[in-house]
Amino acid sequence: MTQDNTTTGLGGCAGCGIALQSEAADKPGFLPQSAASRQPAICQRCFRIKNYNDASSVTVDQNEFVKLLSGIGATNSLVVHIVDLFDFEGSLISGLQRFVGGNPVLLVVNKTDLLPKSTNLNRLRNWVQKQAKAQGLRTVDVVLCSAMRNTGFDRVIEAIQTYREGRDVYVVGATNVGKSTLINRLIRDYSDLDRELTVSRYPGTTLDAVRIPLDDGKAIVDTPGIVYASRMTELVPRSVLHALLPEKPLKPLVYQLEEGQSLFFGGLARFDFVVGKPQSFTLYVAPAMKVHRTKLERADELYAKHKGEMLSPPSKEELDEIPVWTRHTLRIPPGGNSDVYISGLGWIHANGEAGAHTDVYAPKGVKVLVREALI
Incomplete structure (x- = not known):
């Protein structure tokens, strides 16, 4: 590399x-x-x-990223895994436990500022712990924070100091989860180094491991972001990222739907309410995302006629840069406690107690699933 x-x-x-x-x-x-x-x-x-x-457009062989992660298992370190709350399942490193060996893992959940202020943080923390455990990740602690808003950052520092025990600290995460932003806070507040890491909205900005020396001779090591093609943010042109990556608190959008209605998310994805009792669905997507409602029977025709124009982003010129859509047929269980999650785009909370049968169309490869409700 x-x-x-x-x-x-x-x-x-x-x-x-x-x-x-x-x-x-x-x-x-x-x-x-x-x-x-x-x-x-x-x-x-x-x-x-x-x-x-x-x-x-310079890129680095992704196999090198995996090699770098694999080397952590041979060290005696604290591993800080940063995930993006807005894209939790997409940014959690699958198989991380296998890479880190017996080293403890501190899970730092970034971008909590995007959720409504009324969100119960204790419930949110419990949700994160449950989801991480289901993915086979054993954590010594979970810390919620917002690097952008500087909330919870003192708790991150405190947790690192508590669990480091004189060891190096490896910071790992998928692309665009805020690793470098957090590292820069560490540099400014706890280091004499006259430098900062490059921070941008572009995936894969950190290209190699960056060692930040500590006073005791050990170091904080910022590793390159892992690129997952299952995240929509990795598949779209850079000009589309502004519509996917929220920078301000989400404003939930509530739609009352009857079966046989569809929602378009620009020209990036489509949600069909196929069968179910009339109910409301709450959308958690970036404010810049344009949502358009139509009848299911007209959805194919509408997409063919208006993709790249009324249904945008992407623009007509960018359509060929995105994989073709694939359909995901999902059954939402009754109880009103489920989300339909589309990696990189956001999620749709089903409010109805009776459940529903739905179809989701998204670019091929994007992770789409039904999960326990985040909010």
């Missing part, structure tokens, strides 16, 4: 951690010779993200 620093002589990028090199502009870590004296030294990709909000 990285080049030998002794051959480049440029060290590592202060933004993403990749080994710097000045030979190939289309490879990770490129730093023009004219900028080699700049301090702190950052690669061209990080420079463009920081100054122009533009990420290049």
Whole structure:
């Protein structure tokens, strides 16, 4: 994944951690010779993200990410796994327990600021613990926080100090869950380093492990984000991300539906209420997402006629960049305690006590499932 620093002589990028090199502009870590004296030294990709909000298309072999994770099991470390509450199932690293061996895992749940203020945090924490356990993840603790709003961050620091016990700390997570944002808070508040990691809305911004030294000789290690193609945010063009990634608290949208009605989420997904008693459904999606209601019998025709225009994003020019839709037939159990979850898009809470039969259309590969209600 990285080049030998002794051959480049440029060290590592202060933004993403990749080994710097000045030979190939289309490879990770490129730093023009004219900028080699700049301090702190950052690669061209990080420079463009920081100054122009533009990420290049340079990618790193995902097998290298897995190798990096696998090496953690041979260390004596505290593993801090950061997940995105808005995309919990999509951002939880499957099989993490196998990678980390006997090292303790602290689960940090970021972006809690997106939920309504009335959300019961104790219930939310219990929900997270239950879901993590169901995925085979054993945690020493669960901490809720918002890196953006700086809520719960003191508790994260306290938990790291409690469970670290003089060891290195490895910070792991999927792309775009807020790892680097949290690490930057650590740097600003608990380190003398004159640098910050590159933070952007683009997946995969951290390209190599970044070691942040601690006073006791140990280090906090920020690892690259794991890319999961089952998340819609990994499959859409970058110009579409603004409609998927909320930056402000969600405003639940309530729709009263009868069977035979459909909801379009732009041109990215479709929810069909196929069979069931009339009931309400509450949508938790980014404020920028456009929702359009129609009759199920007209849904196919409407999509064919208006995709890329009224049903957008994506635009007509971007349609070919997204995998074709596949149908997921889901039965929502009675009781009013279930969500239909679409990774990267959000979720639909079914409020009806009688249950329902539904179909969800989403780009092929995107994780779609019925789960116990988050809220």
